[in-house]
Amino acid sequence: MSDRYSFSLTTFSPSGKLVQIEYALNAVAQGVTSIGIKATNGIVIATEKKTASPLIDDTSLEKVANVCPNIGIVYSGMGPDFRVLLAKARKAAQKYKRIYNEYPTTGMLVKDVASVMQEFTQSGGVRPFGVSLLIAGYDETGPVLYQVDPSGSYWAWKASAIGKNMINAKTFLEKRYNDDIEIEDAVHTSILTLKEGFEGQMTEHSIEIGIIGGGTTGFTEGKEQPLFRKLSPSEVRDYLANIS
C-alpha cells in the first residue's frame, strides 16, 4: 500500500543543523510539563494530565506508563507518537527477557528506544518523533533516570523537567535538589515543581505520578526488588493535602 519515500526528510541545512529535529523539539516544548527526580532509594516521575474538556473520561488516558516491572516512562509532546514508542519499548523489554530470562537494565532499554528515535531522523519518508521521554528504572546499579530527545540522544539525570515549563522547573529543581533526597521528599518536590507552572486547579485527577522504590517491592524474576507503580488517586490526594 505504501510507496516508501526512498530519501530522508531530515537533511542538513547549510549551517549544519538538522532542522526537522529542532522543530520536533519545538513540538515537545508545546507539550505539558513532566518531571523526573532521582532519590537515594527510588525515583519519581510525574506529569500534568491536561484534558481539553470535562467531557473526556480521564481514566482512559495514561501518560505515566510502565514498560516492565522495574522501569516506568513519562513523556512531553505528542501523545500518539508516545504510544508508538511505549509499545516498542515494551516489546524490546520482552525480547530481551526472552533471551536472557531477566528484564533489561534501564540503560539497555533506553539505548533501544533511543536508537528507534534516531532511525526516524534518518530513514526515508518519515519524520522524527515529537516527544521527549523520561525513563526511570531501578536495577542492580540502583535507581537511574534518563531523558531521551527526538534526536535519539539520551543522558542520565539526577532531576529533570521536559515540556512547556522546563526552564523554570529545572531552575526550581536545581534549588531544591540535594544528593541525599529520599523518595517521599522527591514526590513532594515533584508536586511542588509541577504546581509552579500549573494552570487551574491541581487535583488527584489532573496529575499522574509514578514511583519506583520507596518500599514498593515485589517478587519478580525470583528475587525481591523495587517495582514501578503509579500512585492511586487517594495517595495523590494525601500528598496534595500535605503541600497546602
Next chain:
Amino acid sequence: MSSRGASTGYDRHITIFSPEGRLYQVEYAFKAISNSGITSVGIRGKDSVVIVTQKKIPDKLLDPSTISHMFKLSPYVGCVMTGLIADARAQVTRARQEAAEFNYKFGYEIHTDMLAKRVANINQVYTQHAAMRPLGVSMILIGYDDERGPQLFKCDPAGYYVGYKATAAGAKQQEALNYLEKKLKKDPVLDFEETVELAINTLSSVLSADFKPTEIEVAIVTEADPKFRTLSTAEIEVHLQRIVEKD
C-alpha cells in the same frame, strides 16, 4: 548562524514538522472534517451509548437507503464516521479487518477501547510517514464492555484517541461540545431514553432544526441488548415524538 525557522515549503504538503513544531497536513485533515457539513454526536449514559448524525441527501435522485455514516465494525462495536466518505469507508474496512483478525487470533470479540487504540495507532502512522496522508475522518466508536459498561471513544486524524462521557465531531463540533458540557455539568445519571433524547436535542439545538425521522441516523448499544444496531425510521419517530411531547 542560520535564519530563524525557515521552512522548505514542504511542511504544508507532507507530514513533516513546521518551524513551530506543528504538522500542517494533520491540521488540514481536521479542516476537511469540518468542511463535510455534517455534525455527529455521541453520548454515554448509565447503561447505554448512543450516536446520532445528520442524514443529508444532496440530490433527490440518490437512493437514500444507500447513504449512511453509521457502520458496524463487529457484532458488539460500531461507529459513526464524520468527514470524507471515501476515507471513512477505507478506515471502516480496515477496522473491520482488525476486529475480525483479533477474534480469529484470540477467540473472543475485540473490546471497544482496543479497537479504538488500533485505529488510532494506524492514524498515527499516517502522521509520521510522508508517503501516506492522514485520513480526513473522525471515528466515534461505541460498544458495551462486559467489565466496564458502556464505552464511547473518538479517534481523530492526529492519531489521538481517548474515552468520553460525551463527544461530537464535524461542522458544528464546538457548539455541540459546549452544549454537552453545560448539560452534563452536574453529572446526571442518564437512562437509555434520556441518553437518546439528549443526543437528538444536542443536534437540534446546534443546527437550529427540528428533525424528521429521515433526516437523522441513530445507533445504540445497551446493557439489555449489547449488540450494535441502528434504529429504524419508525423507532426514531417514537423518540422524536416523545421529545415533542415533552416540550
